[in-house]
Amino acid sequence: MTLPPAVRRWWPQLKRVHRFLTLMSGTLFRTVAPVLGSRGVARTATGRSIDTVAREPGTVALHAGGPPVAVPRRPTPGDPAGHPVFEEERTAVVPATFTLEVTNGRLAGDFGATITPGGILDHETSTYFGVFDWREHPLYLRPTLGRIERVEGSVLSLAARGASGNYYHFLYDAIARYGVFEESMPGEQVDAVVVPHGTRYQRELLELAGIPGPYIQPQADRTVRADRLLVPSNPNWALQAPPSTVSWLRDRLPAKEPPTTPQRLYLTRGSAPQTRRYLEEEELMPELERRGFVRLDPGTLSVQQQIDTFHAAEVVVAPHGAGLTNVTFSPSGVRVLELFPSTYVHRGLWAICQAIGADYRYLVATRPARPGRHNAGISDDVSIPPDRVLRAVDELLG
Template identity: 25%
Template sequence: MTDYLPFAPVYRIFSPTSGAEVKELRALVDDKAWVKPDFSSSYRRLQSRSLQDEWDTFPPQKHVAYNLLFENVTISSESGLVRTQSGHMIGDTFDHSQAVVDLYKQSDAGEISIPKPKEKLVGCWLSLLFPNQDNYYHCLVMNIGRLFQINDSEVQMIQGVLVPYHLTAVQYRTIEIALKLIFCDREIEIKKIEWGQSVEVDKIFYPWNAVSLALGYTHSGVISFFRRVASSLKFLDVSFPKRFYIDRRTASNRVLHNEDELVEVLEQRGFAIVQLEYLTLDEQAGLFSNAEYIIGAHGAGLANMVFCQPETKIIELMPHTLLRWCYRQIAMVADLPYQCVITESYSESEGIPPAWASHSISIPDILDALKD
């Protein structure tokens, strides 16, 4: 039977300041100059369906990323849930977590209890524990992308890295390459944390806020870092297609009903058809970093846009009841021309959320987008 720590109130980090709960080591202001990409044709497609562009009223806003230090804390589960020495739960570490998976308890008053730690780690440890790791976008962009925040002097503080136990081969390979860029030839201890496992730690180095969902913005440092990752890989005697479509016909959600027809149309126009689930991380990074034109439905595969070089064209297929603009924003910061083709979602008739519902695309709409 699992033993639990006492219930503790939740403390959220809004603007970090030095204090008992958290120490701010460094603030990273985003100095990237950007302009909104031309969205006129996509905007016309939104208007034809009487849909509003939320960027008209709430455009992405730059934010500040922070390197934080927690001292004498308990960190729990693959999501990296942090409990401070003074008895507060850091609410930001719970975003996208699930009590049934991470094995924490929540009281009627909103306080949280995590499993008791069974070991203590000495020294300073970098936390790459993060909620919703099974989602490739969250793992790649929101978690591993935070590594751009660590400079050479901060590397010397860190003696080990905490990583989730249950990751795919692609995710582990990404972490391996990214840590190599940060720590170079230095030997660094890696400890895997399982669901519901808690450990006491002397110090946790915690890069925070590289991606702000509240402000709809990804720090440009994330893009620069993944371009470094791609350039560190060697693709000898490998020929990547310059124009490709991301095939989702094996996907379990957001099934595109007329995808066979779409594939036929795109093949006739010189697009290769790729299935990312069968590619290694190295192959995915090489594919996107060498691309000139990418078409894909909204989904985690488009997270690989962070490997793209400037001026790579992007067309995203977006269900009309979904309208999530995380990839449009990445395109803006990464200097990628971006268009969106709105598809017909069947979320209402299927009675399920838009993120899971099937949809269909208008072939004339995709042909129109290809003319721009």
């Protein structure tokens, strides 16, 4: 999350303004793009990569990976029961995976927008949060593609929306795409990889997953132009955490020295406001400690330590946040209780729990959310009476 805490509550309104501005500015910037040559923004787009191939068959090719898969989900107990965010995803259809190959392709911005030599934005490999109309893509907030950096040889893109600064998105939208690349182009070697690598956890994950460099940092004001650009599809673009993706991550990132006894974990999000912290944490912790829980901030551990710790987890209680992504490495049957504000219920971590066979439950704060608006308060703090949380914990412990 890059917005200052004081304005995060206005995210839904800012997002609408953001989309409107891209729609308006893009109309102008696409008009002048032909004059700017290779620095001009994409003039048109396709919704599916197969259509991009059809429009530029001489420069674009598609390497097939896995087929589309229907993924049934188990009913989800929680309070209040039957929350629509989870009910609506009881049957998910995961699209087929592939790697798109673009000769003289361009990769724009820190979100990794794929652009063909003919000026087509391939929207399927360039998805962005809350954007379904390509004309509202943040690519069009700038009049040009910025400076063009030519990279010789074959360049693999693992750049994606949110991957630059979020552990969940880096693991599932960036690292996981390497699995798609291996599946669709087995044995293929590349000369460089465009992927965020500025933080400790990013470098650790790249090393642990065995993704070779050299690495190129995606930047908002720069476009990488490659002799041969390879862009895997994003298996998690709809926050579905497909079972095949989860299995690949579990196999690729194994535990090495897990604790010898099962762990009961409470994941803290600290004390900064507007970060989805649990407000009654200090009241809750003494009771959790009596039940054998320890308080943990996953960000204080190395990635391997996080993998090892969660590999031994028996129960995990946490307000919604990226630290809970580590249940990816927990054993099947791990018990998970996720806490949400009433204004923001997110299915991404629930989908991981479904894939690993976790006993997952949720609690949503009782303050009424606006009808149909489950993501209005993306950074709202969580306030749930501790006795309500403890009842859910005791039910989970059984």
